[in-house]
Amino acid sequence: MKIATFNVNSIRARMDILRRWISDNDPDVLCLQETKVVDDAFPVDELEAIGYRAAYRGEKSYNGVAILSRHPMEGVSFGFDGKGKDDGTRLIAARIRDITIVNTYVPQGTSPDSERFAYKLDWFRRLREFFSDRYSPESPLLWLGDFNVAPEPIDVHDPARLLGHVGYHPEEHRALAGVRSFGFVDIFRKHRPDPGHYSFWDYRARDAVARGLGWRVDHIWGTETMASRSIDASIDRAPRLWERPSDHAPVVAEFTLPVSAR
Secondary structure: OEEEEEEOOOOOOOHHHHHHHHHHHOOOEEEEEOOOOOHHHOOHHHHHHOOOEEEEEOOOOOOOEEEEEOOOEEEEEEOOOOEOOOOOOOEEEEEEOOEEEEEEEOOOOOOOOOHHHHHHHHHHHHHHHHHHHHOOOOOOEEEEEEOOOOOOHHHEOOHHHHOOEOOEOHHHHHHHHHHHOOOEEEHHHHHOOOOOOOOEEOOOOOOHHHHOOEEOOEEEEEEHHHHHHEEEEEEOOHHHHOOOOOOEOOEEEEEOOOHHHO
């Protein structure tokens, strides 16, 4: 089963890229962030035409999350409260086959001295409570999406210079470690422990992809149950080089399914 995450940075602006990437890669499940579209304008028909069911929650110009699936989805919920009133455009969860998928667009944080940075740290705390209240570390659970944090020195192109910046800050690392302590494994790093793998390149940096000026802020993490099922993981930077790209690239992981879930 192939499961991917992709911050599209506006689904309407990126539909040509999305269709092309889906045609080339055929994921079973594709989780999106920064869809930046109200629900009434979400491209349901276009996605159904290429074989995907869609669950989504969005708002105009900001945020927005979605899960696209070739398989039926059950128990779809939004936000920390499950009903979408509490950060419903940043968190969506669903059960597909026997796997629970939690897709998040974590707040960016703006700058370390800002209220938005404090909000980001508290968001991680609330997310840790969300997992503890609803799920078991032994369950087949994936947490994926744009975490807006590069966890390790090999996840940024210049760790010495960037340490202390938003996205690579010790307080963010502590907050992220708090969520990880639920029992998560970095699925990508299980299969790709070497440096040089990035999922985000700033538009403002000239030739950022070619020069390797990247960050790995998009992730697929899973419980030990899911880590043991994983057979591969990768980042596909090709769409970042296509015309009118997102500033992020898709992250992909492949899993075996138990016979009972096939």
